[in-house]
Amino acid sequence: MFILPAALAFYRALRVYPSPVELMMIYQKTVPEPIFKIVIELTNLDVKDRVEGYYNKFPPQSLGVKVETRMVGDISKKALVLTKDVQVGEVIYKEFPIVGALDSDLQPKGLYCTQCLREVEPSMSIKSPESPVYEAVYCSQACQSLAKPQHHNLLFTLERPLPPQIPLDEITPEKLEARRKAHTQFADYLKNQAYGHSAPLLVARFIARQVASEMNKLIPGSSGIPSSQDYAGADDEEYLLADHIERLRYVEITPPQEELKLITAVLDTVLPGLDSLVTEERYSTLLGKMAYNAFGVYYDGARDDKPAPTARPEDIERTRTPMGTSRQIGSAVYTVSSYLAHSCDPNARPSFNAGNSQLHLIANRDLKAGEELTVAYVDVAQRQDESVEECRRRRRMELARGWKFACPCERCEREGTTVGSEDEENIGDESRVEKNMQRFESNEGPL
Template sequence: MNVEVRVTDSSKGKGLYAKCKILKESLIFEEDPLVSCQFSWNSAYRYLACDHCLRPLETAQENASRLSGHPIDLPYPECCTTDKSKFTKCSTCFTQYCSEECKTQALEQYHSIICLQTQDKNSAHPLEQLNEAWKQVHYPPETNSIFLIVRLLARILKAPNKEIAIAQTLQFCHRTVNEDADLAHKLLGDKFADQLSLLHNKFIAVVPHEGIEQFLSYEGFLSLLALIGTNGQGVGTSAISEWARNAESLLLSDDDKKVLDSFIDHLYQQMDENVGEFLNNEGVALYSLQSTCNHSCSPNAEPKFLHNNHRLSLVATQDIEEGEEIFISYLDECFLNRSRHSRMKELMRNYLFVCQCPKCESEADQEDVTSEEEEDMSE
């Protein structure tokens, strides 16, 4: 690989560094997650995705018709990459997968531990109780899922070497008990923080205990919530977006290109009017290598999902020299464009560190006001 993990100073612990020069827009690395899962409300709203890799389980035409609220006849159907002939299900619980490969990987890695031992997903099952409890404390827009923890622990139970699997999990945990508790409360928000004990009780009813006792105490549960809160990477997939990208790359005449562009613009307008910004199958995943990337408000790399599933591709957003540290942003683009004070407040609230990146250092003399206050002052 053209990158390596190095131990850095005590404040960051470790970081990812380039072993050779990496050019802008080039692929730095790709990796599949330790575990991933779809958001609970996203699934409840019929965003159909493979239960293992989040690949869409709709054709682009089905996806466009559902999101727009009426039948859509897509041109260039060959640009749709959904292959329904490969779809399959778990024979016990009927969980859906995009392929036999995904079903096999899920069964081998975690699914056989948590598979519903009935052909009916009834509300009395501990998994369904946990799902409903989580949905009531984590409304859209969703940022995480308690089932990432469930799959992470099931993965340990299924691992040939539990010690190695536990060590892989603990690589994400490096905070104090008090910091874990603070982050767990932040994950739910003040309105639902008092539901942590209820979630813990439903959580421990889901997976077997033998061999993972250290994670099942209340403190261990808070640590796992802090783990996914600080390391979970959002994943988005879309049948219609994949179709649009493929269609736009076709070699068409200028007139046909204009017709296609107009069709796509109108389609996205219709979908926006019907469902707003919620166009994608959305979920969250834990990545071993990507999690070693530190934050910068002026990052030189960006995670992307080029395969329309949970495989992460880290792409350089500028030239990176040999020996240079690779940074991503923990903040979305909206927050990156806010004031230094707003960015630092958000990073401290969600990740418990003070940013010392070049952008923040260069803006150190700015007044300590939030972006909202700046907007009020300018009116």
């Protein structure tokens, strides 16, 4: 009688990992045969449906935007397009992130909510005594109760990682010690990232959240872990987090071996077997997706106390923010806003007026239904000490280093008098990436 729900749960867990071969092998060894057979059948049935129907249902119509395929030169790409008219200054939509993280230098200070990135009065904040190695601080009970089951328990505490209804192997003192050691090492690694570099934490939280969500569905009658109110469509009935993430663009990143080891150790000591699911390839792809799609979160005029970066410019993690990454307090990834393309003369801008990581997309001018929405990924304003040419060069350099593309926007075209040497310098890298993206977007399916 439990066979069908069990098969569904395993099947959903399988979908957490778009390259599911290893998980299939684990299932074959560990789950009863009738369940395994159902999982196989579900997998075959499902793939076509998921690939074809996705953009009809996502983003939700109520947001007033849709994803369309458009041609840029001879490259087809996905564009976020208005389905309603808006006026200058209007909020086009609001969106909560699927995952967010404070900048590593702010995390230990306890001045911002670990979950929603809101500024908190230290005397009013909720501390998490269960994880001394990673000082999580929350602005509210609501944020704490979202963070703990979504990712915090799994990554940074010794608490039972799964709900009590799900059986686990016996937890011995040795196992707890191994877990403590693994998450301490991971937390230390994160803290020692001098300049931002929050992608590893974003990936770890994302994986933890998927695992927790899928495992929760094993409980009869449960529909998974409660998610924050209105972030668009993530992990709803129709689609899972993995469905959203697998469609997003990414940059190619080779992660330090140490980083991968630290994360897999955390996963393995929490739930043995999990580590084998995060292969190097899978990890790099997720890291590249976080790097390509993360927005910088800032409010109240942004910060200006961050020390200048010491790493080489090409090694600095950049987030999409018109203020420049150095002025953000943290990074966050959004399912809908990931589709916003860059323009050096953007028709919209992200705003965090709610004083947390909820993104409000604001129109920079009057816009009509059918227009593609754009934002600035970098600071595109001409600085006092810059000529038009220098400003163009600076922003194109940042775009090429951070997102690996040569900006095709009208402003760049208008302001470009000659083919600058910076274009020559980056062209090899950029064209390679564009080719990858085209391949990726033309086949739309799981990687």
